[in-house]
Amino acid sequence: MAKLLSFAGSAWAIVSAILTSVSAASLPQPRADVSACKLKANQSVYLSAGFGYDLNCAPSVGTLSAFMIFVDFSDQSATESSPDILRDFFLPAAADWYSTSSYGALDLSVTADTSRFYRMPATAVSYNWERGLTAEVHERYIQDALAAYNATIPPVDVLYIVPTANASAITYSPTFVGDVRTRDGTYVARKSVTFGYDGYRTWGFLVLNHETGHTMCLPDYYPYNGSATGLFIGGWDLMGLISGPSPDYFAWDKWRLGWLVDSQVDCVAEPGQTSHVLSPVEVVGGKKAVVVKHNDTEALVIEVRSSTGLDTKSCAAGVLLYTVSTIIETGEGPVNVLNVTPGSGGCAGDELNDATLTLNGINSYTIADWGVKVTVVATNGEDFKLTIDVL
Ligand SMILES: *[C@@H]1O[C@H](CO)[C@@H](O)[C@H](O)[C@H]1NC(C)=O
Ligand SMILES: *[C@@H]1O[C@H](CO)[C@@H](O)[C@H](O)[C@H]1NC(C)=O
Numbered sequence: 558m559a560k561l562l563s564f565a566g567s568a569w570a571i572v573s574a575i576l577t578s579v580s581a582a583s584l585p586q587p588r589a590d591v592s593a594c595k596l597k598a599n600q601s602v603y604l605s606a607g608f609g610y611d612l613n614c615a616p617s618v619g620t621l622s623a624f625m626i627f628v629d630f631s632d633q634s635a636t637e638s639s640p641d642i643l644r645d646f647f648l649p650a651a652a653d654w655y656s657t658s659s660y661g662a663l664d665l666s667v668t669a670d671t672s673r674f675y676r677m678p679a680t681a682v683s684y685n686w687e688r689g690l691t692a693e694v695h696e697r698y699i700q701d702a703l704a705a706y707n708a709t710i711p712p713v714d715v716l717y718i719v720p721t722a723n724a725s726a727i728t729y730s731p732t733f734v735g736d737v738r739t740r741d742g743t744y745v746a747r748k749s750v751t752f753g754y755d756g757y758r759t760w761g762f763l764v765l766n767h768e769t770g771h772t773m774c775l776p777d778y779y780p781y782n783g784s785a786t787g788l789f790i791g792g793w794d795l796m797g798l799i800s801g802p803s804p805d806y807f808a809w810d811k812w813r814l815g816w817l818v819d820s821q822v823d824c825v826a827e828p829g830q831t832s833h834v835l836s837p838v839e840v841v842g843g844k845k846a847v848v849v850k851h852n853d854t855e856a857l858v859i860e861v862r863s864s865t866g867l868d869t870k871s872c873a874a875g876v877l878l879y880t881v882s883t884i885i886e887t888g889e890g891p892v893n894v895l896n897v898t899p900g901s902g903g904c905a906g907d908e909l910n911d912a913t914l915t916l917n918g919i920n921s922y923t924i925a926d927w928g929v930k931v932t933v934v935a936t937n938g939e940d941f942k943l944t945i946d947v948l
């Protein structure tokens with residue numbers, strides 16, 4: 558209880574009605590060992606959002622090494638004076654983004670050969686990006702680029718292939734998740750990201766962070782079935798909407814990636830009431846999430862998002878609630894942000910972007926099916942004190 562005493566007489570703003578009816582000292586604290594909340598990934602579920610998913614994932618702590626080459630085409634040739642301008646489009650901004658999001662745990666180390674554009678053996682249009690790129694043609698594109706490059710690349714985690722900004726036929730930026738080898742079998746990388754026009758036109762450097770997220774085996778959080786991009790999570794994570802107002806990664810994924818240590822997560826796996834203090838995901842240090850285990854494949858995650866750090870465009874700082882399922886694959890909604898403010902109209906273009914609990918707004922939410930209630934009881938600056946009731 559020592560931690561709770563620190564609230565007395567401090568800068569904590571409180572809801573007095575709640576404070577008088579809930580004596581902190583009387584709260585039972587059925588806090589589980591944090592390992593109980595590390596839901597295991599299901600290997601049969603593509604990019605399962607659990608712990609331990611194994612697809613020769615690129616490292617997410619320490620150094621992620623990458624090599625970047627630049628290509629152009631006979632039908633869409635480079636007019637840039639040098640590839641330098643394209644390297645500078647991505648770096649160092651993308652590396653800085655990871656440094657910040659990972660609290661310094663991940664160093665994206667990219668060697669870029671900007672000596673020239675290598676001419677691809679086929680036209681840009683011939684790779685059929687616009688009519689639906691197949692895995693086979695994607696691999697051929699990568700091997701064509703390696704053949705055009707025709708020089709030794711020291712084995713790296715990720716090969717980045719960057720086309721001239723004139724290559725409008727290379728419409729988007731997929732990640733190839735299989736081993737990358739030259740046609741004669743020389744191993745080059747675990748994964749390759751082949752950049753496209755969407756980065757230059759729409760997403761900016763963040764397309765590199767999104768795609769590199771896939772190399773670390775993170776799933777897509779937007780729907781593959783054609784519904785609105787924000788359907789499952791609004792703009793609360795880069796793996797959903799790249800241009801969303803709060804693109805920093807969810808605390809759940811930061812924990813999975815090793816950017817948060819176990820002591821920064823509270824695990825609730827038993828009935829009862831618990832009390833927690835969370836500091837914003839965007840701020841270094843402190844407790845970042847409460848995970849309420851529902852069963853072996855589903856959990857509720859509670860975190861605080863502020864409008865600082867990588868989320869300066871956030872339009873609704875507060876307590877964010879989302880469910881995670883380890884048996885729903887990428888693009889099918891493995892993470893769902895709970896809309897605690899239904900019918901609000903949202904902000905920054907999405908209904909879910911204001912789905913946060915706050916002290917003076919909507920301050921409590923119950924997931925009836927799961928028998929879980931989350932209540933904001935106090936704030937101190939950007940930190941939130943919460944109680945969680947599990948039936
Ligand atoms: C893993 O996912 C597969 C495919 O959805 C499913 O059949 C299987 O029951 C799951 N295993 C566990 C342990 O949940
Ligand atoms: C690659 O370079 C070697 C010399 O290093 C050359 O003999 C070979 O023809 C080149 N291959 C291609 C496809 O350009």
Ligand SMILES: *[C@@H]1O[C@H](CO)[C@@H](O)[C@H](O)[C@H]1NC(C)=O
Nearest residue numbers: 632633634635636637722723
């Ligand atoms: C290539 O891009 C430049 C601007 O970056 C533009 O001026 C030029 O017309 C483009 N050429 C082609 C063939 O698209």
Ligand SMILES: *[C@@H]1O[C@H](CO)[C@@H](O)[C@H](O)[C@H]1NC(C)=O
Nearest residue numbers: 780781782783784788889890
């Ligand atoms: C896409 O899937 C979601 C979740 O299953 C569903 O709510 C939505 O209606 C689907 N959209 C389309 C266009 O089928």
Ligand SMILES: *[C@@H]1O[C@H](CO)[C@@H](O)[C@H](O)[C@H]1NC(C)=O
Nearest residue numbers: 851852853854855856926927
């Ligand atoms: C876990 O919870 C979800 C959501 O309530 C449910 O659909 C699923 O069947 C549960 N799984 C098990 C193994 O009970």
Ligand SMILES: [Zn+2]
Nearest residue numbers: 767768771777
């Ligand atoms: Zn993606």
